[in-house]
Amino acid sequence: MSNLITINTLPRRDVKIEPAAVRRDWMEATPYRFAYRCLPLNIANAHGWHILTPSGFRCRWNGGAEQSAFEFEYENPQDPPAVSHFGSGILTFHIPAVITTPEGVSTFCTGPINRPKAGIYPMSGIIETDWLQFTFTMNWQAMEPDTWIEFEKDEPYCMIFPVRLDEIESYEMEVRSIEETPELQAGFEAYSKSRLEFNDKLKTSDPADGSARWQKHYFRGKFDGEKQATHRTALNLAQPKRT
Structure with a gap:
């Protein structure tokens, strides 16, 4: 196509x-x-x-x-x-x-x-x-x-x-409790705990490097494991061609 x-x-x-x-x-x-x-x-x-x-x-x-x-x-x-x-x-x-x-x-x-x-x-x-x-x-x-x-x-x-x-x-949608997917719930709870600990640490120490105030899990495309194969950090769109 x-x-x-x-x-x-x-x-x-x-x-x-x-x-x-x-x-x-x-x-x-x-x-x-x-x-x-x-x-x-x-x-x-x-x-x-x-x-x-x-x-x-x-x-x-x-x-x-x-x-x-x-x-x-x-x-x-x-x-x-x-x-x-x-x-x-x-x-x-x-x-x-x-x-x-x-x-x-x-x-x-x-x-x-x-x-x-x-x-x-x-x-x-x-x-x-x-x-x-x-x-x-x-x-x-x-x-x-x-x-x-x-x-x-x-x-x-x-x-x-x-x-x-x-x-x-073509998409369908359903609403259900996260408890019905234990693996997803465990990942969410681990991330929430990590995020809370990171933010609590920032309250007691202000890093000189501004980038250290940023946890970067999503930006890196991973939390606890391998980087996601479909993760993107930028788009590269085509420049319009003139004819």
Whole structure:
């Protein structure tokens, strides 16, 4: 099965797209940059491709439901990156490309993961790009009236990654007590004991090396035994090729 995702740009238009980076400003600002110790955050941050704003702008929503409730100031008024299209405080980016994916593969479209933006919230959608022959939009919901919101040039406004709708439907789920799986319960209790002892030790000794404040079991992919064969500490997404 082909794994090719194609970004078919519209005539005389372009799309700035790149693999999503792990780096986040708010994570950089945490003490010892400790937020990067959370491997699930790192993997989610990089789980897709970012589409970048072609030029900067700022906008302000007055709280109304009409399209005119947004006020805009664009760096490039001749080609505005985003507009008020739906009303109700929704900011719309028109992606100038038709995205196509293999049969059965849809595109999850959302804001940059773990990259909060004051005053506005990214909306998410799943598009059946295996048959769609039209563009789609990335939308953000303004949350605070009378607040200026700024998007800088080359700031990511959209994140995309492939999903299979038939795959998630194939899963079943059940809820049961952990006591029904003694091996899992024993592992959980051993980990909990180790974690408690580690945190108690930190209360009485503050290691000079910031990395020593981090237990690293999950990051290393093991707790008591061999490293898990499927464990990942990073993603290596393909750079879009230009033709």
